[in-house]
Amino acid sequence: MEVVRNVYREDHEQFRTTVRRFLERECLPRQETWLADGIVDRETWQKAGREGLLGTSLPEEYGGGGGDFGHAAIIAEEMAHVGVSVSFGLHSDIVAPYIARLGTEEQKQRWLPGVCAGETILAVAITEPGGGSDVKACRTTAVRDGDEWVINGSKTFISNGFISDMVMVVCKTDPAAGAKGVSLIMVETNREGFRRGRKLHKVGMHSQDTAELFFDNVRVPASNLLGEVNKGFxxxxxxxxxxxxxxxxxxxxxxxxxxxxxxxxxxxxxxxxxxxxxxxxxxxxxxxxxxxxxxxxxxxxxxxxxxxxxxxxxxxxxxxxxxxxxxxxxxxxxxxxxxxxxxxxxxxxxxxxxxxxxxxxxxxxxxxxxxxxxxxxx
Ligand SMILES: Cc1cc2nc3c(=O)[nH]c(=O)nc-3n(C[C@H](O)[C@H](O)[C@H](O)COP(=O)(O)OP(=O)(O)OC[C@H]3O[C@@H](n4cnc5c(N)ncnc54)[C@H](O)[C@@H]3O)c2cc1C
Incomplete structure (x- = not known):
């Protein structure tokens, strides 16, 4: 006997059809190439944006689908069902919600339309070479200098590390304050001093680009801080x-x-x-x-x-x-x-x-x- 599923509405199930068709038509045929290259091509991200597969639960005014978590869940279910692995979920439902929840109106207007269109691919950088589980012990620092944050440190195992255009970086803004000294700062990957390390050779998940990231006096505007300073944890x-x-x-x-x-x-x-x-x-x-x-x-x-x-x-x-x-x-x-x-x-x-x-x-x-x-x- 199968479990009767009554968690989804009609619009969710219609969306499931769209997602499955997209994955079968646009992703499955490219899967072998992605597995060999260790990365998903940018064109597929943009197509996903055009088909409404990115930012499904973000507000329509920023280019999102105006849906709810059910739409995000359907994408995760269909990826598992069809057997393809593209980090749309990380981008849309893990990183973008920080911007939607904590961002100012100006930040949302600046960043979210590109995110929903697949033009601005997101990553989140928490883990460091020295440790991932103990987030509050992170060593990447951000120091305020006038109207800018100056970031120094390194991160590792970052999904979308190679393809990303913008990374939400977990930084120490008060190194002596433990969990109370952590902040979240958005860093565009074309900033001077930002560098991607080698593409990491993983046991599996070969189509996903996982990378080390280095920050060497990377300067971003003060307005790239998400939420309040030292509230990141x-x-x-x-x-x-x-x-x-x-x-x-x-x-x-x-x-x-x-x-x-x-x-x-x-x-x-x-x-x-x-x-x-x-x-x-x-x-x-x-x-x-x-x-x-x-x-x-x-x-x-x-x-x-x-x-x-x-x-x-x-x-x-x-x-x-x-x-x-x-x-x-x-x-x-x-x-x-x-x-x-x-x-x-x-x-x-x-x-x-x-x-x-x-x-x-x-x-x-x-x-x-x-x-x-x-x-x-x-
Ligand atoms: C494919 C892949 C993709 C990833 N993507 C991202 C990403 O996009 N962004 C990002 O920031 N990170 C990412 N990570 C990193 C991942 O989240 C970390 O590897 C994970 O959190 C564990 O951290 P660590 O590897 O430093 O292990 P450690 O923290 O060194 O832990 C080593 C071992 O000690 C155990 N341990 C640690 N603390 C405790 C405790 N308190 N009690 C008991 N046992 C403990 C752990 O469970 C583990 O078994 C990714 C990793 C991989 C492999």
Whole structure:
């Protein structure tokens, strides 16, 4: 029995059709090139902007779709379903909301139309070579000099690091003040002193450009500060909840899709005069995976409705991220096993998921950090 989904409205489902068609028509055929190049081409971003796939929940007055989180969730679900990986979600639903929520009217008018059009691609730079989990210990500094901020430091593992036009940089504006000395500053990547390092060779997620970024006396106008000075840590704690929940949304759909593909595979694959499906071990494993997929779907849809209604707390988002990524990883491992040697060949979706999804237990805040957040309320 499938879980009845009643979280989406009619307009969401119409949007799903648009998204799936776009991913199948514009992204799937280019996927192999992106995987080889380690980056998605800019033209695809602009096409996505024209088709209304970027900034879906941003206000229409800034070029957005005027939708809600349901539209963002549908993009994450469809990426997982179709099996393509482009960081539209990071751009539209993780970084852009900081501008929409904290930006002044002038900042929103200056930046958001380009974001929605796919002309200004966004990245967020929190993690540093010296550490990612302990955000308040970051060492990149921003010092006020007249009407400018002067930024020095380095960041690593930054998604969209190569292609981005603007980066939300987490900086220390009062190094002695710990969490109370963190600020968020938007940095255009054509500023003097900004440099991208090497494109990092990752285990998976090969179509996404992940890079080191260096800031050497980078000067940006004072008006590039988002929100208030030294309030950045609180802003991050608020908005990271959505980032973590989007990971859970993608994980639930990925698990359902991989399960369907694995069932198809084992029913077709022959061994010992029958198929792999005929072994009780196979069916028992698949039964367990189905039970996990249903439990995850039920949880994610409950939280999805709550997020659209009132916004999830940090604790709820941590629970969703922790549970979804641990369950997905365990099930992927079992499904690789059911595929035998083909489970290790990258042309099979299960192998691609094996290399792509391991990182979900680490990024967006590691699952150990999620456990810390969850136990804080106990
Ligand atoms: C493909 C990819 C894309 C990424 N994209 C971005 C991006 O766009 N922007 C960005 O800023 N970062 C990004 N990251 C970085 C990612 O968010 C960090 O890797 C992650 O937060 C962990 O930080 P770290 O790697 O420094 O590990 P560390 O902080 O060094 O942690 C190492 C280990 O110690 C554990 N640990 C740390 N603190 C605790 C604790 N309190 N209790 C128990 N265990 C703990 C961790 O869970 C982990 O297992 C990306 C990473 C990858 C690999």
């Amino acid at each position: 609180g802003y991050l704690m608020h908005d990271l909840a959505q980032e973590r929940f989007i990971i859970a949304v993608g994980a639930a759909s990925k698990l359902e899709r991989l399960l369907a593909q694995t069932v198809e595979y084992v029913k077709d694959r022959k061994a010992f005069g029958g198929t792999i499906w005929d072994f009780q071990n196979t069916r028992f494993k698949l039964a367990d995976i189905k039970a996990n997929a249903v439990a995850l779907r039920t949880m994610v849809d409950y939280y999805l409705a709550e997020h659209m209604r009132r916004g999830l707390s940090g604790e709820e988002a941590a629970i969703a991220k922790l549970y979804s990524t641990e369950v997905l990883w365990k099930c992927i491992d079992d499904m690789v096993q059911l595929h035998g040697g083909y489970g290790y060949m990258l042309e099979y979706p299960i192998a691609r998921a094996f290399v792509d999804m391991r990182i979900a237990r680490v990024y967006g805040g590691s699952n150990e950090v999620m456990r810390e957040l969850i136990t804080r309320k106990m």
